[in-house]
Amino acid sequence: xxxxxxxxxxxxxxxxxxxxxxxxxVLRVLGVDSATRDVVSVAMNVPSDEMGRKDIVKVEDxxxxxxxxxxxxxxxxxxxxxxxxDYDVTEKHDVSMPDEIRGVLACPNxxxxxxxxxxxxxxxxxxxxxxxxEYCGTVLTDEIAEHLA
Amino acid sequence: xxxxxxxEMSKDDIVxxxxxxxxxxxxxxxxxxxxxxxxxxxxxxxxxxFDTAMKRLGGDTVDxxxxxxxSVKKGETLADTVRVVEGYADAIVLRHPREGAARLAAEFVDxxxxxxxxxxxxxxxxxxxxxxxxxxxxxxxxxDLHVGIMGDLKYxxxxxxxxxxxxxxxxxxxxxxxxxxxxxxxxxxxxxRAGIEFKEVDGVDDVIDTLDVLYATRIQKERFPDEKEYExxxxxxxxxxxxxETARDDLVLMHPLPRVDEIAPDVDETRHxxxxxxxxxxxxxxxxxxxxVM
Numbered sequence: 237x238x239x240x241x242x243x244x245x246x247x248x249x250x251x252x253x254x255x256x257x258x259x260x261x262v263l264r265v266l267g268v269d270s271a272t273r274d275v276v277s278v279a280m281n282v283p284s285d286e287m288g289r290k291d292i293v294k295v296e297d298x299x300x301x302x303x304x305x306x307x308x309x310x311x312x313x314x315x316x317x318x319x320x321x322d323y324d325v326t327e328k329h330d331v332s333m334p335d336e337i338r339g340v341l342a343c344p345n346x347x348x349x350x351x352x353x354x355x356x357x358x359x360x361x362x363x364x365x366x367x368x369x370e371y372c373g374t375v376l377t378d379e380i381a382e383h384l385a
Numbered sequence: 386x387x388x389x390x391x392x393e394m395s396k397d398d399i400v401x402x403x404x405x406x407x408x409x410x411x412x413x414x415x416x417x418x419x420x421x422x423x424x425x426x427x428x429x430x431x432x433x434x435f436d437t438a439m440k441r442l443g444g445d446t447v448d449x450x451x452x453x454x455x456s457v458k459k460g461e462t463l464a465d466t467v468r469v470v471e472g473y474a475d476a477i478v479l480r481h482p483r484e485g486a487a488r489l490a491a492e493f494v495d496x497x498x499x500x501x502x503x504x505x506x507x508x509x510x511x512x513x514x515x516x517x518x519x520x521x522x523x524x525x526x527x528x529d530l531h532v533g534i535m536g537d538l539k540y541x542x543x544x545x546x547x548x549x550x551x552x553x554x555x556x557x558x559x560x561x562x563x564x565x566x567x568x569x570x571x572x573x574x575x576x577x578r579a580g581i582e583f584k585e586v587d588g589v590d591d592v593i594d595t596l597d598v599l600y601a602t603r604i605q606k607e608r609f610p611d612e613k614e615y616e617x618x619x620x621x622x623x624x625x626x627x628x629x630e631t632a633r634d635d636l637v638l639m640h641p642l643p644r645v646d647e648i649a650p651d652v653d654e655t656r657h658x659x660x661x662x663x664x665x666x667x668x669x670x671x672x673x674x675x676x677x678v679m
Contacts (some may be wrong), residue, residue, distance in 0.1 A: 347504045349485040354462050356489055366574065371485025372506060373571045 243277070248296040249319050254312040256281055259291035261311045261381045265340055266295070266304060274298050287314075299327075306334040310341075310380045333362050341367075341376070342385040348372040358385065386678045387491040388499045390507035391550040392575065399550060403517050405673035406666075415444035418679055421474035422448040423466065424501070425457065425481045430642060431501045431511070434667035435478050438675055441668065447473055464493045471496050476679050479503075497678040505540040505569075511641055512546040514670040515600070518663040522637045523597055527554040531595055535561035536602030536622055536647060538568045543641045544602055545572050548583075552576050558583040559592050563618050566604070588621065594631045599624070599657075601640045601647045625649040629657055639663050 254262055259278045263269070268276055275296040284290040305317040309331040319327035339357035343350050350358045350371050359370040367376040376383055391399070420439040424432055436446050449455050449470070457466060463486060470477060471494040479487050480501040487500030487507075502508040516527065523530065532551055538544050538560050548568065551558055552575070560568055560583060567585060576583055586592060593599065601624055609615035623646055624638065638657040640648055642664055652658055 345484060347482070347484050349463070349481075349483040349489045349503075352462075352483060353460075354464050354489055356464070356492070364578075368571065369485070371488050372504070373484070375571045375574060377570070 249300040251293040254291040256289040305329040341383045345374040396553045406669040411441040413443035415442040418444040418475045438671035530597040552579040552581045
């Protein structure tokens with residue numbers, strides 16, 4: 237049934253097993269926004285035996301490497317990332333939380349130096365499931381998607 | 386070598402500074418070196434003691450002056466300011482209203498950066514002089530102490546730096562504050578991770594007889610929605626001779642200064658009062674820091 241809703245791609249990356257409603261946040265993590273020239277397909281609320289409902293994202297002609305894939309773990313810890321070449325899956329990555337997150341999240345502390353005009357990207361350290369701003373020490377306590385830059 | 390916060394200093398690093406401060410004498414060790422003082426917020430003790438420390442080691446200082454009279458007023462970023470100043474000086478002392486400012490500065494320059502206070506974040510050299518003062522006045526080892534830290538624990542950067550440092554030595558900490566000014570979650574998490582025993586209480590009366598050190602801090606008026614509420618809270622956290630009646634004879638009373646009403650003037654003459662000595666210790670401790678990083 238899935239194949240009818242979303243076409244296979246020839247080359248690119250398919251992110252599967254995204255929690256229902258998080259597809260657009262996965263695109264934000266990957267830096268895919270309205271300015272992109274990539275062909276992007278998004279399937280939301282797809283029936284899934286394992287997850288009940290899930291989202292799927294396909295980005296054509298773009299290979300997502302394992303480092304980028306790990307950023308997806310912020311939003312979709314059980315996602316799978318499949319790189320497709322000529323309709324065949326040639327690489328498969330499970331995602332795992334990175335040790336460090338650069339430039340993806342905004343610090344919620346309004347007094348943090350990163351929330352100014354300074355020419356730096358944010359850096360968060362991940363340790364024991366705790367995500368902490370390397371500049372000011374603020375720990376993210378609510379949904380990570382709320383802090384996507 | 387940068388000095389950004391006490392969290393990243395090892396226990397050995399801290400002890401090395403304290404030991405060096407205990408023996409340091411005026412010299413020409415930094416003759417020909419220049420220290421830049423960049424204070425984006427007001428300062429008396431920190432600015433002047435760094436200035437004095439540098440001069441006692443034979444070096445010189447260059448001071449940005451007030452923000453109002455600098456290019457910061459024109460909208461210059463901190464990253465640009467420190468890169469410019471790097472060309473004028475051999476080390477930078479930085480105070481800034483934003484948390485993480487010193488870390489950012491250190492990323493943009495090769496000369497040592499010493500954090501002299503970043504927003505509500507850290508003030509490591511204050512902590513070093515605090516520990517120096519404790520060590521000078523208390524016979525017990527730092528790790529065997531029970532330290533009460535009282536006042537604005539939420540926004541007070543000296544409190545956060547001190548708590549992280551005490552954690553390294555294994556001291557027992559009691560935080561004394563109104564519920565609205567408790568230590569922030571990130572500090573609490575770090576202390577828990579370090580396995581430090583700490584508790585939080587509303588008033589000092591129940592614990593003062595067990596303390597080796599009481600570290601009072603200023604409760605800032607601007608943190609309260611109205612003046613009456615501030616006056617009520619500030620009054621409850623004022624140290625008076627009566628507060629100290631049940632304290633141990635050898636209790637050491639400290640304060641990073643400036644004080645407003647947190648310590649009554651008639652406490653100054655008691656054997657407990659060590660806050661002026663503490664302020665004076667800023668010079669040898671900062672001499673030791675400069676001698677080690679420059």
